[in-house]
Amino acid sequence: MELAFLMDGWAHRFGERYRAALFAFLPILLLFSLIIFFPPDGRERAQWIQFIGRFHPLAVHLPIALMLLVPVLELAGRWEKFAYLRLSSRFVLGLATIAASFAAFLGWCLARSGSYSGALVTQHMWGGVSLAVICWLGWSLRGRLVGPHAEKLYATTLTVGVLVVCWTGYRGGQVSQGEDHLTEYMPSPLRRVLGLSSAVPLVEAAPGSFYEVRVQPILAEHCASCHGTKRQKNNLRLDSYGWLMRGGKHGAVIKPGNLEGSDLFRRITLSPDSDDFMPKEKRQALSLDQRKTIELWISAGASGTLPLNAIKDLPAGVVAVAPIEVSFPQIDSATVAKARTEIASALRQLQDRFPNILNYESRGSADLVLNASLLGGKFGDTDLEALAPVAEHIVVADFSRTAVTDRAAPAIARMKHLRVLRLAETKITDRTLRSVSSLDQLRSLNVYGTGVTAAAFPFLEKLAKLEHFYAGRTSIQLGASVPQSLMGKLVL
């Protein structure tokens, strides 16, 4: 009660005229409290605040225009011809106060909705709020205070207002258009007059340079979706050497030879949960090898002409292997059944005679795999000859440790689609290999522990597809007698 009474008395003493002005200060106070208690922190927020905030750039132009209009009205009104204009300046100031407060509120919404933080934004924000206060002050002074100082105070307020409008507008432009948005395309003579560094035309990297072969693919993979031709977040483009070296709205991102000063390197090597970490939004981070490549390149001077082989100790896995996806073969049962018909009955008889050692290579083929080695000495030349009806379908045959001899060689030679032939620890000799030399599909031949000698080499040279010749525990030795075409295939 007491307080309310006092407030009431205070307001009366200032007079009714000021009550409206005081009341108009309330939204500005609200603005202050918003900024102080809910400062923009760069964190993403809900949709409403984002949606409203997006109208800030639209709304700011009204208070700018109004604030600049007032001095025009005041000055022009000094001519008698335009004296009536001075009457409207108070109304315009009132309008400017409302517009500035509203624009500042929208600005807070935009800043609060995320992706805006830092010194530039803070300066722009306080500029906007100050402008609202100045508008209000001007409006309160205009036509209310009388006395010798009132005019001077009012004129000063307007001057400061115009300066604050210019400064805030420039800062706002920097936030949205980049720090050098005014000077970027300034002609060189003017730059020289103003003492600015002269604009450098974009220099591109040399074809086949280290940058182009090693660095650019990394940037293209991880960065160019936000900093490239389509989007240029923070005015930074990383899709060519020239753009990379020009930097973004906060200046250069690469300082040649200076790792600590290179903002790009700092950001890609931060902890992934840091706010400044790049790439953002859970995109794939750069691998250790990729970071190392960029690190070595910056340390070496970040040149666009550095030759490809200038950096020696590159990490091994720098050139990424493309993932290889495997597809599973489909089986067409009708085709398979058809291919199998001609041997089906013969195979059934043989499978009864030799259970579990003879079967199809796969569910989708009519080729056969034979493992006679399990029968050992019980499997001899006559058994091998009994396989004749299916001989051409056998692609893998293992006769290791069986009683097979050179006499079976013609029967083996009839298996003309053989890819793998194993005769380890049998009684066969070079004579079998002579017959076998007609098996032009043979990839693997195993004569481990047999009587085969180096005299068999000429037969093997005819086998164009041969990849492995296993001849351990034979009389064959590594040495001059091994023909060039068998080197690397001979396994001892």
Place this chain on the structure above:
Amino acid sequence: MANSELQLAIVQAETRRHFLRSLGSGIGTLFFGTSLAKYVAAANARGAEGSNLSFARDAATPLSLLPPQFPAKVRRVIYLHMAGAPSQLELFDYKPELKRLDGQDCPASFLAGKRFAFISGVPKLLGSQYPFKQAGKSGQWISDRLPYIAEHADEICFIKSMRTDQFNHAPAQLLVHTGNPRLGYPAFGSWVLYGLGTENQNLPGFIVLLSGGKSPDGGKQLWSSGFLPSVYQGVQCRSHGEPVLYLNNPPGVDRALRRTMLDTIDDIDRQTHTEFGNPETVTRIAQYEMAFRMQMDATDAMDIHKEPESVRARYGCKPVGSEFANNCLVARRLAERGVRFIQLYHWGWDSHGADAKEALNLGFNDRCREVDQPTGALLADLKERGLLEDTLLVWGGEFGRTPMRENRNGQEMKYVGRDHNPGAFTIWLAGGGVKPGITYGQTDEMGYEIVKDPVDIRDLHASMLYMLGFDYHKLTYSFQGLEQKLTSVKPARVIGEILA
């Protein structure tokens, strides 16, 4: 007469409410009958196209040979499991940066949100206890503890980015060998046996050999057939003495008498089967028959003294204390004899540093010596004999170890050790189906987390099945209403990059 009276009584007992109730469900039935029928028909049509492979066999020959789905690079697997999880940082994952930071406090970011078996407080970083050397033409980094394995660096495909979601031995081993950390799922070997059968009917198709003085923590569940018929389970054999206990005839019983006895038992079993139709009865008959055949062949296959002295010396077989070497030699003999899946476990790699036996600077050294020469000899022997081209050799543990030194109860321990790290470990493969002399995947500079190409256990399984000629979706068994498969229900990836 009584029947029609009963019907009348039933009809009279029906009230209006019964009528309304059955009307409601009747309408529902009508709806499902029409709307679901087309889905059922579609599902049946898919089945008829052969999307599911048939693994049906004659009940009397459950292990008979079946062709793989598509031509296979690999026809048998030898899996050397280092039970207890060997430290990848002392063996294969070369981390010079970790060595440089040896003895410094572990960064907080390593510890946040992590669970450890024993580490507490802030542990110290621990560099490799042993120097590394580049080996072979491929220049792969391998610890100086493994000189024999290093000789074969150009044959080996390292996966340095294995990861698991289990950080205790038993469930992690179960995950590696059955695709599931819980009990009751079939082992990899059982799946392979179920899918391909076995060529040699006189030996089990899935044989397990243990060494290191202790069974792996996962126990016999690691080679159980789970929900598959029990005929597909792994058979644990001993590498000295009688390979399978109680296989030989007792004194006074000869082979003919044993045959007569078995015939009688089989008769009774067959009667039981016709009466109750339980497939396990058929399994029992098949196992008795196999045991009878095994009396001859198993003893021969397991007897390493049938090998020349030079071969035994190459593997490092000694009269006593070389169980792993003996098992490796047996593994080669079994591979020659057409055994489909040969599983070795060597215990003693759990290098926490709690005592000398499990210290990285002591016991670990002995483990390396125990396995290095035999593993190298096995690789060389398989290669010389031409067996490596269609055999897949796998070497690895169930998870990795931390780059931090273990500090049980927050105190520095007397011996050097590392805690469990499920986040990254190394497994290597060699033989048919894999690219030789390469490394797949990468860990960070500490060897703590994977930074490139993570491989889950199910991805490894899918890749191994691919080498054996199967699409992992298609090797299935109907159980509890689900087409069960080795890789379980999560999507797996065949690692095309490591396939030859």
